Amino acid sequence: MILDVLRFTGGICIAAGVFFSFAAVVAILRFPDVFTRLHGSSKALSGGAILILLGALPYTGTVSGAMKLVLIAAFFLVSNPMASHAIARAARKRGKEENGQ
Numbered sequence: 001m002i003l004d005v006l007r008f009t010g011g012i013c014i015a016a017g018v019f020f021s022f023a024a025v026v027a028i029l030r031f032p033d034v035f036t037r038l039h040g041s042s043k044a045l046s047g048g049a050i051l052i053l054l055g056a057l058p059y060t061g062t063v064s065g066a067m068k069l070v071l072i073a074a075f076f077l078v079s080n081p082m083a084s085h086a087i088a089r090a091a092r093k094r095g096k097e098e099n100g101q
Contacts, residue, residue, distance in 0.1 A: 006058040013055030020048030034091040042084040
């Protein structure tokens with residue numbers, strides 16, 4: 001019973017994560033310049049990936065597998081803002097501020 005509820009909740013988290021990941025793709029394709037693309041994609045992709053990883057927790061079956069997923073999510077929380085900052089800084093230094101040029 002409890003495992004079924006956890007798996008249902010995991011499925012909801014995975015579905016929400018897929019939605020946010022799709023929103024990140026739309027942000028990359030539709031936004032006009034580098035900075036708005038970066039903002040939209042980094043926020044949505046971080047949320048989407050973390051939700052997918054948290055949704056996969058009930059399906060792992062072992063504590064070590066669950067800990068690996070938690071560590072991957074923590075890595076996403078740390079690395080994605082740093083990578084986004086580095087990309088934005090490089091784009092600013094190269095003068096890519098208007099209309100994605």
